[in-house]
Amino acid sequence: MTKKKYRREELLEIAIDLFAQNGYVGTSIRDIAKAIDRSVSNVYHYFENKEELWLAILEYSVQGLPEKLRSVAHGEGEPLDRFKELLRVHLNRSIMHRRETKIFFIDEERLSPKGKLINKQIQKEILDIYVEQLRILQSHKLLRTKNLKILAFNILATINWFLRWYDPEGDMSKEEVFDEIIGFVLHGMCSE
Amino acid sequence: MTKKKYRREELLEIAIDLFAQNGYVGTSIRDIAKAIDRSVSNVYHYFENKEELWLAILEYSVQGLPEKLRSVAHGEGEPLDRFKELLRVHLNRSIMHRRETKIFFIDEERLSPKGKLINKQIQKEILDIYVEQLRILQSHKLLRTKNLKILAFNILATINWFLRWYDPEGDMSKEEVFDEIIGFVLHGMCSE
DNA sequence: GACATTATCGATCGATCGTTCTATTTTCAT
DNA sequence: ATGAAAATAGAACGATCGATCGATAATGTC
Incomplete structure (x- = not known):
């Protein structure tokens, strides 16, 4: 067995x-x-x-991501702190499942309708989690824009892109990079 | 002829x-x-x-991008305004060459060494342009971080990811979306 | 130890791949 | 009009693809 x-x-x-x-x-x-x-x-x-092999990989690793993110999002503490934690957990999970996360974003268009559906569904789940959390922040007047969906896309862009350039062997620690990314998501590039 | x-x-x-x-x-x-x-x-x-066909497509469209970005970056005006213009031109170019830009980012690992080299080279050129411009902004004390490379990666993440979610048939105009993205890059998600 | 189940293999199928070859048509300058 | 050059087509090559088949070896159960 x-x-x-x-x-x-x-x-x-x-x-x-x-x-x-x-x-x-x-x-x-x-x-x-x-x-x-x-x-x-x-x-x-x-x-x-x-394709079943491909889907087994998704199930094996990526499929649990939405659940994980939800549990963090629904945790305790200040809304903004929770959101930071959400970002950190998401980034950490990406790097822990580096290969699977990469797989999740490549060749997505080349799957069968079934595979495409599952892929899109997970992505939508994750997007919804972010939009929901952003809505909470918005109700606390913490956001500078009201386009929550586009904002969520931009945040996910930063998170999902980082696997493309991050080098685990580089001279910056994982945590330093995470802080840098989270700072960018929260405040952008400008100082004022 | x-x-x-x-x-x-x-x-x-x-x-x-x-x-x-x-x-x-x-x-x-x-x-x-x-x-x-x-x-x-x-x-x-x-x-x-x-592969020569693939490379011809790159030459046909994407190869000119660094030159275009440089001409904007080296233009006149306030540094921050120039940078915004850089973002806008980059976004516009992405959407005008939507298909080619997509091609540029998919299957990059499956090319021959020659193809991979050309691909990486163009990406590095673009990154360098951004780092250079960020250095100028930094010298004007306009940035909130000193990790210019990571900052550049994060900015490019936002730009390059947007083709994945933007729907030309959607209810938001191109310019509205651009403003939203540029706002995110400059100030992030938070209001204060 | 007998037997059913599971695991593994090598051979093979038809389809498709990138590529090449030869031959034919079309174009164009003279 | 003629001949070289460019454009096009069709057939074929060897390689590889995802998938299937029947047979054999290993394992676990009673």
Whole structure:
């Protein structure tokens, strides 16, 4: 039982690596099988087809993100502090699931209708969480704009883009970078 | 003479459409040929191979972006006004070359070393332009952070992400959205 | 130890991929 | 009008793709 899970998750791990590096279309079942030194049929033994494998990865990692964000958003404390915590948790989760998060944003247009739907749905869930939190901040007169949706998009832009440039081996610590990003989201680039 | 250019650019236009929609790996030469109702060999008559076609698209559209941004950045006026204009021109250019800009950011990892190099180079050029302008603003004590590179990344995040969510058919005009984004970049989400 | 289940493999399928080849038509300068 | 050059088409190549098949090996249950 645990053995079965284990061998299956080994496959998932390898697939995550390859998908993150070469994308959905750019990764073949043979690539995955070769990388883990198994046969092609072995992959099909654990996953019905290529897209189910892809979706299993999403389920394996990204799918839990909305729930996690919600639990933080609905926590205690000052609204603005909660929002900062939301950003921090989101950033942290992105970096902990770096590969899966990358996968989530590449080749999204190349999935089947079912896959596309799931992808879009998760993205919408996350957007809604942010819009909801922004609405609370707005009711406290803490925001400088009333276009909550665009504001949420801009915030998510900053969060989702950072995986593209952040280098874990760089000279800045994770926390420093997070503070920098959160500062930007809250106050932008200007000093006054 | 113009005929040759014309037929070649017809091909480019179709290729841009398909690449933007299905990505580099997701678009076959046959797809392109079929879409424009020509033969596969005809495509190879105008472009040496698939990647040269891809690079021709970059040259055709995106390659001119750094030059354009530089000309705006080196223009006249107050530094902060110049920077706003820089953002506006960049956003406008993105939306005018919507498909090509999308192409520029998808499948970048799946190119040959040569293609990857060109892609990275253009991105670095653009980043440098922003860092340079931010340095000027910093010397005028207009910035709230000293991490210019991270700040530039965050700004570019907002600009480059907006193509993912902006709907030209939506109820907000282009200019309204631009103002919203520029406001976010300058002052973030908070009112004070 | 017998037996059903699970895991794994190699071979193979038809489809499609990027690319090349040869041949034919069209265009254009002379 | 003629001949070179450019444009186009169709067939084919070897490689690879996702997926399936039947057979074999490993595992767990009774």
